[in-house]
Amino acid sequence: MTAAPRVVVVGLGDVSVVHLAAIEKLRATLAGVCDSRGDHRALLDEVRPDVVHICTPHDQHVPIALDALERGVHVLLEKPVAHTIEQADLLVAAAKDHPGLKVGVCLQNRYNLTSQAAHEILTSGELGRVIGASASVLWHRDAAYYAARPWRGIRERSGGGVLINQAIHTLDLLQWLAGEVTTVRGHAGRYGGVSGDVEDTAHLILDHAGGARSVFFATTTNAVDSPVTVEIVAEHGTLLIRGDLTVTYADGRVETIAELAPEGGGRAYWGASHELLIADFYGSLDDPEPFWIGPQEALRSQHLIDRIYHLHP
Ligand SMILES: NC(=O)c1ccc[n+]([C@@H]2O[C@H](COP(=O)([O-])OP(=O)(O)OC[C@H]3O[C@@H](n4cnc5c(N)ncnc54)[C@H](O)[C@@H]3O)[C@@H](O)[C@H]2O)c1
Numbered sequence: 515m516t517a518a519p520r521v522v523v524v525g526l527g528d529v530s531v532v533h534l535a536a537i538e539k540l541r542a543t544l545a546g547v548c549d550s551r552g553d554h555r556a557l558l559d560e561v562r563p564d565v566v567h568i569c570t571p572h573d574q575h576v577p578i579a580l581d582a583l584e585r586g587v588h589v590l591l592e593k594p595v596a597h598t599i600e601q602a603d604l605l606v607a608a609a610k611d612h613p614g615l616k617v618g619v620c621l622q623n624r625y626n627l628t629s630q631a632a633h634e635i636l637t638s639g640e641l642g643r644v645i646g647a648s649a650s651v652l653w654h655r656d657a658a659y660y661a662a663r664p665w666r667g668i669r670e671r672s673g674g675g676v677l678i679n680q681a682i683h684t685l686d687l688l689q690w691l692a693g694e695v696t697t698v699r700g701h702a703g704r705y706g707g708v709s710g711d712v713e714d715t716a717h718l719i720l721d722h723a724g725g726a727r728s729v730f731f732a733t734t735t736n737a738v739d740s741p742v743t744v745e746i747v748a749e750h751g752t753l754l755i756r757g758d759l760t761v762t763y764a765d766g767r768v769e770t771i772a773e774l775a776p777e778g779g780g781r782a783y784w785g786a787s788h789e790l791l792i793a794d795f796y797g798s799l800d801d802p803e804p805f806w807i808g809p810q811e812a813l814r815s816q817h818l819i820d821r822i823y824h825l826h827p
Contacts, residue, residue: 518540518541518542518543518796519542519543519563519564519565519588519796519799520542520543520545520561520563520564520565521537521542521543521544521545521563521564521565521566521567522544522545522546522547522548522557522558522561522563522565522566522567523537523544523546523547523548523566523567523569524547524548524549524554524557524566524567524568524569524570524578525549525550525568525569525570525571525574525592526547526548526549526569527549527569527570527663528663528781529569529592529780529784530547530567530569531780532780532784532788532789533567533569533788533792535777535780535789536788536789536792536793537567537792539789540789540792540793540796542565542796545561545563546560546561546563550570554566554578554581555581558581558582558585558587559585562585562587563587564587564588564799565587565588565589565590565795565796565799566578566579566582566587566588566589566590567590567792568582568589568590568591568592569592570592571663571665571666571671571672572594572596572597572665572671572672572673572678572679573596573597573601573665573670573671573672573673575591575592575594575595575596575597575601575605576595576596576601576602576604576605579591579605579608579617580604580605580608583608583609583611583612583615583617586612586615587615588615588616588617588795588799589615589616589617589618590616590618590620590792590795591605591617591618591619591620591809592619592620593619593620593621593682593683593812594619594673594678594679594682594812594816594819595619595809595812595813595816596673597670597671597672597673597674597678598673599813599816599817599820602809602813602816605617605809606809606810606813609804609808609809609810613804616795616798616799616801616804616805616808617804617805617808617809618791618795618798618805618807618808619807619808619809619811619812620788620791621682621683621686621791621807621812621815622683622784622785622787622788622790622791623683623684623686623687623785623787624686624687624690624787624791624807625787625790625791625794626755626773626774626785626786626787627759627771627772627773627774628755628757628758628759628771628773629687629690629691629755631759631761631771632691632744632746632753632755632759633690633691635753635761636691636746636748636753640750640751641748641749641750641751641753641763642748642749642750643724643725643726643748643749644691644692644693644722644724644726644746644747644748645726645747645748645749646692646726646727646728646729646747647688647691647692647726647727647728647729647744647745647746647747648728648729648730648743648744648745649684649685649687649688649728649729649730649731649742649743649744649745650684650730650731650732650740650742650743651676651680651681651684651731651732651733651742652731652732652733652736652739652740653676653680653732653733653734653736653739653740653783654734654735654736654737654738654739655676655680655708655709655714655734656708657708660708660709660710664710666679666710666712667708667709667710667711667712668710668711668712669710669711669712672712674702674712674713674819674823675702675704675709675712675713675714675734676702676709676712676713676714676715676716676732676733676734677702677713677716677732677819677822677823678816678819679712680732680734681716681730681732682815682816682819683742684730684732684742684744685718685730685815685818685819686812686814686815687744687755688720688728688730688744689720689722689814689815689818691744691746691753692720692722692724692726692728692746693722693723693724693726694722694723694814695720695721695722695723695728695814695818696721696722696723697720697721698718698719698720698721698818698821698822699718699719699825700716700717700718700719700730700822700825701716701717701822701825702715702716702822702823703715703716705733705735706733706734706735709734714733714734714735715732715733715734715735716730716731716732716733716822717729717730717731717732718730718731718818718822720818739782739783741756741757742755742756742783743755743756744756749764750763750764751763751764757773758770758771758772758773759771759773773785773786774786774787791807
């Protein structure tokens, strides 16, 4: 297979637009769709697709994924894995029980040209050891955003706010680029007044296994959607992602790696990489190895978030 698999999409809200655009562009066969008034089990039984794209609210990820795996269907899941770690662990276990099926999580920012280049430079050893990092997600989500989709502001359904819903991508990049996190401290709270019972602002200090420390700030109370920043300081240079990637070497050389412009109907702040991830996922379906961003890998950042939530419930 499976350059052009038969796929279905479950959940037809905002993010489904980029999945549907990618499906069309990649010439996969869209064999069916279903929203909350349909029955995803009936769809899976009727259509017997190769892949289900799960684009539902956070509490509706794992139940649908488990039903798909039971039916022999590969699962491509929107982030986060689930609204709780307990639910996420059920999927990790089910994925292990179905080694012939792929489970992928849409942490598409790892496919950004800038993230890929930064990862390659850091793993090449050219810049030496990572000394420290910082990242910020300064976005705007107003009352209309929560009113349009009430689940986003209900902790029982979403699992949380800015950390699990928006900043998870950037936290994922921080730990992917600066190394495994051994300790996380910080606080998450509600300051903006429009986010229901989920946090709109969080600050974190992360200690990494290699000795580096990262500082991280995320809020959805900013006036606008500012570009995400990630800065990695290493012994022999600095990497700064803010839209494009700027690499400043200790000898004064400066290189810029441009990011792709988003297309396909998505929001600019989702980035351009859904299609790259989906193409890679389809291309991986016959590989013997699990997809590289499976539930366990995606849980690295979600565990950090969960620790903050439990420090300040
Ligand atoms: N990777 C990204 O950059 C990115 C961007 C936006 C959203 N997301 C994620 O995508 C998911 C969906 O977010 P959204 O903003 O599109 O939400 P949304 O509310 O706009 O869409 C969700 C859709 O799922 C439907 N639905 C709910 N329960 C269902 C069920 N049991 N069966 C079938 N359909 C069901 C709803 O009716 C709705 O149409 C979330 O996990 C979100 O975090 C990811």
